[in-house]
Amino acid sequence: MASDTAGSWTPVALSADLPPATVIPAWTPVGAIVLWRSQSGRVSAAADRCPHRGMRLSHGFVRGEALSCIYHGWSYSSAGGCVRIPAHPNLIPPETIRVAVQRVEESDGIVWVAVGEPEMALPCLNRFVPIRSLTVDADIAAIEVAAGGKAGADGLIHVADCSWTRLLPTAQVGRTLIHLLVERDRNLADQVAASRIAEAVRRRAEMHQKDVA
Template sequence: MPSDTAGSWTPVALSADLPPATVIPAWTPAGAIALWRSQSGRASASSDRCPHRGMRLSHGFVRGEALSCIYHGWSYSVAGGCVRIPAHPDLAPPETIRVAVQRVEESDGIVWVAVGEPALPPPRLGDLVPVRSLTLSAEIAAIETAAGGKANADGLIQLVESPWIRLLPAAQIGGTLVHVLVELERTVADRIMASRIAEALRRRVEKRQKDAA
């Protein structure tokens, strides 16, 4: 997880897995978030807790440029302010009704969410393309051991047996979300192979975890 003295960036999802007008649950070291993309294509992140009665906003829905809670339909803007309360359609919601939001940056097919106020932008991975994400029931250190190398300053782990594949991990509760990337010039067949290699690594890591328990 690339960081500086003011904060850090978590690679929470692949851009391709967050189409317009959708919301998904995600996680950063600061807690659970609702990650959503507006109809016009802007990616946003908010706390995964509705200020009204605490429903998870990641269970909600996106209409236009707002995220709505599934419970009573309160809607929140990209900036976090409540913009609509369906039970009181003529009421302008008070500015005090807000959901906490996090900075989001999207580059090279990865959605990054800030924890704190990082002074630097997230790393550029321009010579790599994302293939897929998968969740492993293991910590990052165990994944590094199985891959044969440590994460570099950008958070990327290079597979020693397939150096054209990189893993970009993000710690989660109970495991790790791993984004699989390959070098830009790789073929479609290579990308399929990278996906299978990552699945094999997951089986290996999780078996070791199980055997060690």
């Protein structure tokens, strides 16, 4: 699962939250990234800074198979190379103009980004599927207290109030991103109930964090 050291996978977003031609900001233990899906459906991840003027690429837009900066329109491929500079349409951009890219994979409805060179394969969620993500202003320890369960060997936090629900956490700066998972065969009513329980866990975790601060 995700860690604060190199050699791990970080769950940064749900596949459902990244439809074609979409750009969103995300975070890994090594810093902010831009996550985007091309028009054909390919997911890519890169450092969230345009090498031209430093504008955040997560403010940009997708055109075809390239990510374009919102400032001056410089465009980058999934491999990180600059492929177009609108002010110089006849120029072939030098190979030195590029953004750092990260290895990215999709599995079980979650987008994972590699930190360093992962020693293990992508985690398998088995019978669970993700339904939403929440940001919690608390650390993972506080979330475990609020959920009434510890993270297992698979990195998933068990929720005492809902045995068929799990939380997949990713530590961020001063907060935690959690992906809410439920068993595959659960109906819409169960998913709504799990979402409400997750919201309650968030409130308890944030209160606990304030109490111990």
